[in-house]
Amino acid sequence: xxxxxxxxxxxxxxxxxxxxxxxxxxxxxxxxxxxxxxxxxxxxxxxxxxxxxxxxxxxxxxxxxxxxxxxxxxxxxxxxxxxxxxxxxxxxxxxxxxxxxxxxxxxxxxxxxxxxxxxxxxxxxxxxxxxxxxxxxxxxxxxxxxxxxxxxxxxxxxxxxxxxxxxxxxxxxxxxxxxxxxxxxxxxxxxxxxxxxxxxxxxxxxxxxxxxxxxxxxxxxxxxxxxxxxxxxxxxxxxxxxxxxxxxxxxxxxxxxxxxxxxxxxxxxxxxxxxxxxxxxxxxxxxxxxxxxxxxxxxxxxxxxxxxxxxxxxxxxxxxxxxxxxxxxxxxxxxxxxxxxxxxxxxxxxxxxxxxx
Amino acid sequence: xxxxxxxxxxxxxxxxxxxxxxxxxxxxxxxxxxxxxxxxxxxxxxxxxxxxxxxxxxxxxxxxxxxxxxxxxxxxxxxxxxxxxxxxxxxxxxxxxxxxxxxxxxxxxxxxxxxxxxxxxxxxxxxxxxxxxxxxxxxxxxxxxxxxxxxxxxxxxxxxxxxxxxxxxxxxxxxxxxxxxxxxxxxxxxxxxxxxxxxxxxxxxxxxxxxxxxxxxxxxxxxxxxxxxxxxxxxxxxxxxxxxxxxxxxxxxxxxxxxxxxxxxxxxxxxxxxxxxxxxxxxxxxxxxxxxxxxxxxxxxxxxxxxxxxxxxxxxxxxxxxxxxxxxxxxxxxxxxxxxxxxxxxxxxxxxxxxxxxxxxxxx
Numbered sequence: 001x002x003x004x005x006x007x008x009x010x011x012x013x014x015x016x017x018x019x020x021x022x023x024x025x026x027x028x029x030x031x032x033x034x035x036x037x038x039x040x041x042x043x044x045x046x047x048x049x050x051x052x053x054x055x056x057x058x059x060x061x062x063x064x065x066x067x068x069x070x071x072x073x074x075x076x077x078x079x080x081x082x083x084x085x086x087x088x089x090x091x092x093x094x095x096x097x098x099x100x101x102x103x104x105x106x107x108x109x110x111x112x113x114x115x116x117x118x119x120x121x122x123x124x125x126x127x128x129x130x131x132x133x134x135x136x137x138x139x140x141x142x143x144x145x146x147x148x149x150x151x152x153x154x155x156x157x158x159x160x161x162x163x164x165x166x167x168x169x170x171x172x173x174x175x176x177x178x179x180x181x182x183x184x185x186x187x188x189x190x191x192x193x194x195x196x197x198x199x200x201x202x203x204x205x206x207x208x209x210x211x212x213x214x215x216x217x218x219x220x221x222x223x224x225x226x227x228x229x230x231x232x233x234x235x236x237x238x239x240x241x242x243x244x245x246x247x248x249x250x251x252x253x254x255x256x257x258x259x260x261x262x263x264x265x266x267x268x269x270x271x272x273x274x275x276x277x278x279x280x281x282x283x284x285x286x287x288x289x290x291x292x293x294x295x296x297x298x299x300x301x302x303x304x305x306x307x308x309x310x311x312x313x314x315x316x317x318x319x320x321x322x323x324x325x326x327x328x329x330x331x332x333x334x335x336x337x338x339x340x341x342x343x344x345x346x347x348x349x350x351x352x353x354x355x356x357x
Numbered sequence: 358x359x360x361x362x363x364x365x366x367x368x369x370x371x372x373x374x375x376x377x378x379x380x381x382x383x384x385x386x387x388x389x390x391x392x393x394x395x396x397x398x399x400x401x402x403x404x405x406x407x408x409x410x411x412x413x414x415x416x417x418x419x420x421x422x423x424x425x426x427x428x429x430x431x432x433x434x435x436x437x438x439x440x441x442x443x444x445x446x447x448x449x450x451x452x453x454x455x456x457x458x459x460x461x462x463x464x465x466x467x468x469x470x471x472x473x474x475x476x477x478x479x480x481x482x483x484x485x486x487x488x489x490x491x492x493x494x495x496x497x498x499x500x501x502x503x504x505x506x507x508x509x510x511x512x513x514x515x516x517x518x519x520x521x522x523x524x525x526x527x528x529x530x531x532x533x534x535x536x537x538x539x540x541x542x543x544x545x546x547x548x549x550x551x552x553x554x555x556x557x558x559x560x561x562x563x564x565x566x567x568x569x570x571x572x573x574x575x576x577x578x579x580x581x582x583x584x585x586x587x588x589x590x591x592x593x594x595x596x597x598x599x600x601x602x603x604x605x606x607x608x609x610x611x612x613x614x615x616x617x618x619x620x621x622x623x624x625x626x627x628x629x630x631x632x633x634x635x636x637x638x639x640x641x642x643x644x645x646x647x648x649x650x651x652x653x654x655x656x657x658x659x660x661x662x663x664x665x666x667x668x669x670x671x672x673x674x675x676x677x678x679x680x681x682x683x684x685x686x687x688x689x690x691x692x693x694x695x696x697x698x699x700x701x702x703x704x705x706x707x708x709x710x711x712x713x714x715x716x717x718x719x720x721x
């Protein structure tokens with residue numbers, strides 16, 4: 001309404017800043033009071049063993065740990081942060097600073113800079129992009145703060161004191177080997193693959209492992225599409241693959257969160273002629289496997305407890321303890337977790353530590 | 358609706374005091390307030406609300422985090438965070454003031470970062486001089502802006518649609534060029550060779566101030582001068598305010614519009630270099646949703662989304678408000694979801710207030 005004349009009130013501008021500021025205050029105060037819901041104590045990893053005298057779990061000096069991870073835009077990533085929070089609650093000597101959830105590398109760098117300014121004892125970092133976070137991790141190490149790198153690797157070994165990784169290549173190998181077994185030597189089967197975010201090295205590793213394992217028994221990937229770990233993208237990509245491939249024998253989907261969308265697309269298309277293998281190992285995928293009524297017959301685990309393991313190792317490191325079951329005095333440089341295949345036969349062993357999508 | 362000589366570069370950016378009631382559609386210093394408003398008119402009055410908002414957020418920081426917030430290191434962290442989005446927002450201010458919008462800034466930044474780092478990682482690896490990277494990033498940014506500008510100005514494609522198309526295609530092209538991998542600029546110390554001096558240059562401080570912040574400051578000052586003290590700026594306001602009137606006043610509206618998109622493209626190229634300096638990588642995922650951050654900063658700064666009025670000072674404060682808010686949230690252990698809600702509320706409140714200002718500044 002450009003042509004309207006109004007009599008102006010000068011006051012409105014004078015107070016505009018106050019209103020904007022008040023909004024910020026409200027937003028801040030609204031969440032400082034939010035209670036952690038400790039209702040479902042689904043802690044990842046092993047059930048916390050009773051503290052034996054002289055063991056590592058005995059309370060030590062307070063350790064301030066800064067933790068930063070990408071946005072919890074899918075169940076696995078949300079579980080990472082939840083498991084970290086749950087673990088920190090169990091240890092009275094852990095003071096956890098969580099800078100949660102951003103896929104903006106610039107902001108994540110600022111979060112780590114804030115930890116460095118604060119002089120925390122250790123930083124546990126799950127980078128959105130490992131390479132992009134390397135310079136700031138190096139800065140932290142140079143400032144004498146040990147960095148524990150989780151899941152997505154830095155490109156410089158000096159940027160982390162400890163690295164905790166899942167086995168992405170191994171996931172692909174496990175999935176490929178399982179499909180080889182199921183195919184039973186038939187080399188004419190059609191194999192489809194629905195990957196996660198293609199720009200991430202971890203996705204490339206998974207696909208490489210899958211391809212390598214399949215080629216061992218003379219198979220190859222006939223159709224491959226990348227989704228984005230989200231339900232929506234899984235549904236979209238799966239419909240495209242089902243549309244273009246009239247006959248599929250095996251389908252590997254990298255991620256059980258996007259798998260919800262993939263299964264929905266399969267249902268909508270009314271297809272059931274193939275065996276589907278999942279990835280990451282969510283609780284709902286495992287329930288689906290227990291049911292044994294749909295196409296999903298197996299999933300490959302990628303533990304969502306890595307962040308919690310990182311925090312545990314950070315605590316040991318700062319308190320100058322080692323890993324109890326190793327002879328080695330110091331905390332190791334690298335811990336790589338295993339990627340087992342979960343089927344109806346062994347699903348009961350894993351379902352309790354699985355994450356909810 | 359007279360255009361009040363904004364078209365001819367007459368050097369009178371201060372609000373005319375010649376008894377005319379018409380004071381609309383001028384830049385910062387134009388002062389939207391009627392004469393006689395005293396303290397509340399002029400640039401100080403226009404941005405007072407924003408300054409107060411920033412101070413309030415800082416006070417919240419001080420009260421909740423104390424010395425952890427009120428330190429030089431924290432201030433530098435906030436400024437470094439603001440620098441990349443800040444440079445893009447300055448360019449965005451010009452486009453929006455000129456009556457357009459650019460949704461492709463994040464994608465252009467990604468493409469420029471990938472293209473520049475390709476020279477350091479894939480093709481020429483170790484014998485690339487980093488100046489080549491700088492030139493490539495600026496050229497890519499400028500070229501994308503030129504494509505946007507030409508199709509919008511001469512092809513009559515709606516800016517929203519054109520830049521949406523650019524958003525999709527530039528990011529796609531970035532993924533193709535980078536083979537969807539993060540391209541790491543090798544450091545000379547690590548693998549031998551490497552891009553001499555590039556990292557050192559970007560991580561340097563100038564008198565204790567990080568280079569990123571210095572560049573942000575220079576771009577801000579440059580942007581302010583361009584908008585408020587040059588013919589180019591005057592024309593931008595005229596084109597955004599009323600393109601037809603601007604055309605009748607002898608401005609080449611089409612050419613000027615195209616130039617605005619080239620300008621924001623160059624800003625994206627520069628921001629891409631800053632982000633490469635910050636992360637040592639070029640990646641097709643850089644700058645995701647950057648366009649929203651930039652538009653938000655510009656709009657709460659007081660630039661009209663409908664064009665015709667723009668303020669660089671407001672944009673800079675807008676960027677600082679959001680980056681300060683981010684750091685206050687980090688210091689308080691708060692998650693990003695709450696932060697997103699706060700951000701949304703701030704945008705809405707700012708725009709509501711701005712509408713009242715806009716009505717007041719328009720006269721018959």
